[in-house]
Amino acid sequence: MTIHVFAGPSLSGSSVLELAGVCPHPPIAHGDLYRLRPGAGDAVLIVDGVYQHTAPVRHKEILDLYAAGVPLYGTASLGALRAAEHQGHGVTGLGTVFAWYRDGRLISDADVALTHGDAEVGFRAFTQAIVSILGVTDSLVAVGRLDPAEASKVVELARSLHFTTRTNANLLASAGKRGLAGPMRLVVDVLRGDRLSDVKRTDAEDAVRGLLAENAPAPPARDVEVPVTTWRKEWSLQHTPATADPEGPTRRQVLACAQLFLPDFPDRHTAHVLAHLRPEYPEVGGDTFLPAWLDALSPEELVRRGILAEGEPATLTKHDRAIRVLVRTFRRRSGRLVYDGIPPELIPDLAALTEQSTRLLRLSNQAVQLNPKFHPGDIPADVLDTTFAALWRTGELATHVLDRGFRSLEEFREQARPYFIAARAFVAMSERPAQAA
Structure with a gap:
């Protein structure tokens, strides 16, 4: 079995893409699932996707592949969003970010959005996603390093910045103007470097390993009918x-x-x-x-x-x-x-x-x-x-x-x-x- 993994910044530099049984692809775009040629028993994991400079992966092309008998999973970023939109209809959601969308903590597409480089720089992220900041503030609050009220203010400040300008430097500068320099410094320090504490990365790596170990949730029954539209x-x-x-x-x-x-x-x-x-x-x-x-x-x-x-x-x-x-x-x-x-x-x-x-x-x-x-x-x-x-x-x-x-x-x-x-x-x-x- 091969796991076709569409990923970019969430798994930038991750060793899971080198594991046996993994076939890595760039962040998914409209048309990629039509071009894919999965073999018998293969599965598809959607992690990251593009959507601004090109059309995003469409819901019907996901359904088309699922109706053809290919198990599809979504996690971490655009994959989590599409999985929440397809609950019971073609995509199985995995991980924390998917659960946040499923349970209503997240409702905006922009919560997983960030800017990143191309394949030449390993799809390295240049800005921070709201879900990444939420993941860090949750963990800091859980261990008593961050006050819950301050955590909410940090997230609110991050939401006020467009995802294309949500760099570490801009986050710190904006926090300094609002008296949140200390709390924001805690969050940014955790998100620097290898991003090992990023919820996107954690979700994506866990999903890949779970699928390879065949202990991921079973996909829903294939009773999906895809309308034959123009x-x-x-x-x-x-x-x-x-x-x-x-x-x-x-x-x-x-x-x-x-x-x-x-x-x-x-x-x-x-x-x-x-x-x-x-x-x-x-x-x-x-x-x-x-x-x-x-x-x-x-x-x-x-x-x-x-x-x-x-x-x-x-x-x-x-x-x-x-x-x-x-x-x-x-x-x-x-x-x-x-x-x-x-x-x-x-x-x-x-x-x-x-x-x-x-x-x-x-x-x-x-x-x-x-x-x-x-x-x-x-x-x-x-x-x-x-x-x-x-x-x-x-x-x-x-x-x-x-x-x-x-x-x-x-x-x-x-x-x-x-x-x-x-x-x-x-x-x-x-x-x-x-x-x-």
């Missing part, structure tokens, strides 16, 4: 690896590769929509797929809404115009996604597309390594648009991306950024013979 489908598509290699492209990236680089994808997409139109929308009648609501929209209105290009009303028959409208506005119920998975029509090409996606994404990674100042997210939208318009040889990018199955220009840009270097290379190669002539 967001669940989208998150799964975005983050699930296309192959057994968790470092390889995701299923969404492989689909995007097809949308961006297959010359015939607009035709494939049109066929896909027409094949799935009636199953999704049985009310669409007639062999010509001409729903009544189309008659209420004039060609000028369709142009204004960006569904038709400027010159299309004059060049398309009424039937062809209707087909274009249906293809460009098609959404899976409940109305957000065009694709909620890799379509069956692409399965025969999936291996080749995955290989191509891997190769093209590698170009972007190499560009970042060669130029640390380059990042796909910084590419201006107009540069991205111009490059792919040249690749597709279209003067109507806004409607062409709809023909390729993107729901909007914004979604196209999001999916196209990692492939920009490859697209620019293809455009350069296509222009080379003309320049030579």
Whole structure:
């Protein structure tokens, strides 16, 4: 059995991450559980997680993994918070911090929040969390070194500081202004250095050792049904690896590769929509797929809404115009996604597309390594648009991306950024013979 431990500052420098049977991961973020490939009998322990500069781990992705039969545990920090939120529904809580949330002593997400470094500095904490201060004041009061009233004032003062500014120095400076320098010095001295007295660290280490010794509480019965929502489908598509290699492209990236680089994808997409139109929308009648609501929209209105290009009303028959409208506005119920998975029509090409996606994404990674100042997210939208318009040889990018199955220009840009270097290379190669002539 392997324990997949998502941890950062709570276990910074801890030897428990080196124990046999432990597979350490960085603090958990949205999508990490979709990327995880646990083996039979493995368990997941969530300790720390990120939530400001990236989305936090979502409740439904936790439920998704639990419903698949993987035991999940939470402790110490974000793990304790998620465990309290999932009591009886997917996560087993461990430790003191979890008990504080469960019993109502803690109610705020911010009580476990702190700032910390990245992997290069071992996720070292830079500020103090409220739960860490509570743990120390409790222990000092228990041994008679701190008056209960002073302990409450120390915690109240700490709560008045935003977690990003709750450094030892700031805590001491603020305490000095309120006549709490002595009590705060006691607390800060305990929390310095190796943080062996930090309740987060204690909870996390106890949880790891308990799971390895198989003496942790049994997870609840697996009677959890995860609603198949649009967001669940989208998150799964975005983050699930296309192959057994968790470092390889995701299923969404492989689909995007097809949308961006297959010359015939607009035709494939049109066929896909027409094949799935009636199953999704049985009310669409007639062999010509001409729903009544189309008659209420004039060609000028369709142009204004960006569904038709400027010159299309004059060049398309009424039937062809209707087909274009249906293809460009098609959404899976409940109305957000065009694709909620890799379509069956692409399965025969999936291996080749995955290989191509891997190769093209590698170009972007190499560009970042060669130029640390380059990042796909910084590419201006107009540069991205111009490059792919040249690749597709279209003067109507806004409607062409709809023909390729993107729901909007914004979604196209999001999916196209990692492939920009490859697209620019293809455009350069296509222009080379003309320049030579």
